[in-house]
Amino acid sequence: MCYINNQQLKKGCKLETIIPVINHNLELPVCAIKGDEEGPVVLISAGVHGAEYIGIETAMTLSKELKPSQIRGTILFLLVANPSAAYTYTRRFVPEDGKNLNRMFPGKKDGTLSEKIAYTMEKELQNQADYYIDLHSGDTSERVMSFVYYAGVATEEVSEKSRMMAEATGMAIRVKSTAITGSYNYAAIQGIPSILMERGGQGAFLPEELESYRQEVKQVLVHLGVLRDEILTEKQEQKEVLTATYINSEAQGFWYPCKRPGDTFLEGELLGTVKDVWGNELQAVCGAYDGIILYETVCMGVSQGESLIAYGK
Template identity: 45%
Template sequence: MFKLGNITCNVGEKYSGFWKIDNYNIPVTVIYGKNKGKTICISAGIHNCEYTSIQAAIDLANEFTPENINGILIILHTINYSGFFKRVSRIVPEDNKNLNRVFPGDENGTISEKIAFAFSKYLYPQLDFFIDVHGGDLFEEVMPFIYAPGIGEKEIIDFSHEVASNISLPIRVRSKASTGAYNSAAIQGIPALLIELGGNGNIKNENLIKYKKCLKEFLSYLEIIKYNSSEKIEQKEIIEAKYLESPCDGYWYPKFKAGDFIKKGDILGEIKDCFGNELYTFKAEFDGIILYQTISLAIPKDDPLVAYGKLDK
């Protein structure tokens, strides 16, 4: 029997319902395959307006059955469930916190911290692999890429990167962060990844198809499902990335698009005031590629502007 809080699922069963954490409901599907295999979790909706990743998780939860998987597959459909319906970008409305920034959590904290604690205490210890699916937010554009952990035991990091390299996305970023659901899992000894694909508050069919293909490649490599992908991509690794945040409230004018290559000294964007006066100009510190950026005219103080990475030669 698989057990996660109030949820139980036996061999050969498929369960869909809500994982209750301190009166907070997270929609989940558990598929317990008839054949033995690894225990894997696909986690969607930590950022509740990243719609392509959420829909990909829902579609796969409906597609898979105990007859066509090995092991146990846990799919969390929309973790920030209350934020999803309020259409409040990034934060959990009950405590106004970014859930992905409070891991490993606090049993006695706010609801975001309690959710993160439940992951760390009750979910991760049961897993063989954790994959967190994301994409550009309402006001973000993202090039398709994978984050893999850079902090933790070498064996865990190496295996995470091995799995990532078998997913047909062109860029893999070695993370230096210790926060976030997948980084926290890796530090706790669970191989983990994060996929970024989609964005702008819409679900383009080609992005949804690509997302599901990537997740099937991931599950196939771990022998959860049988799936043959003919696409082979030479994946490049980024070992140095720069994340720019806004020093003030202002009007943001990016100069490039996600996926564009940049040269050292290129102007990445400008912040102006409401009268059109230039306040800040941001230049690239090295040659690289734009991973993601805010595309809304409005930019609040301390919000992300643009992230770019240096390709490993």
């Protein structure tokens, strides 16, 4: 059984509603679709980082497109987890408290707004889910190659089910996460197989990117047995990143990348430099091994500690 605002969902129904953030006046938009047959409950969230619009648009499009007659089980769409950021083009943080929502789980009932959103998501939505898909993209300052993280810090069974979900997306690259923070990682630690999908960035939602994202999510739903009557597209061979490296800026300056997301490189190859206003090199980023660029900042100006680039082996 599945409940929204203490109301049990009925078979064969689609419910578009809002759920209030616990102990706050903010409201989160939710669409719940329950099929005619019993089956798994899948939570799909978007907008944890509010300016990652391609995930939001993909969730909104699928919530309108899918009908109860196509569903075996239930799909819960959290359409925008961080509304204030989405409406103000705010990257990474919840504007009201300046915190990264994806680092707040499981949240606090009496915390700041970010902590209250996380608490509400965990109590009202994650607790009911059998599987979880979190939709992301490069932020306004980032560009990414299309890839998928799966939860690696969980029981062997949960991690393997997460890996199979990642494989079902058909994306070229999957990365086994070793983090314990983040909405999907927290859910996996609680026993819910989970993935985080990445596609697009820079605040854009191009039609071809949206169509690919939509199809990748649907392929996971078919794999889970929740979506029926769908023909899967032919999948490309998927490779797994065994090691991921995340580089931050060591100083305030200007960032000059040498590669683009999806480019491969050799050990020792220059990936980018940070320079001061006079052109003096402050930091050279070189590959620690042969690898592939996952994402990078597109901003020229960077502060100390700012993310520059991520790559994998």
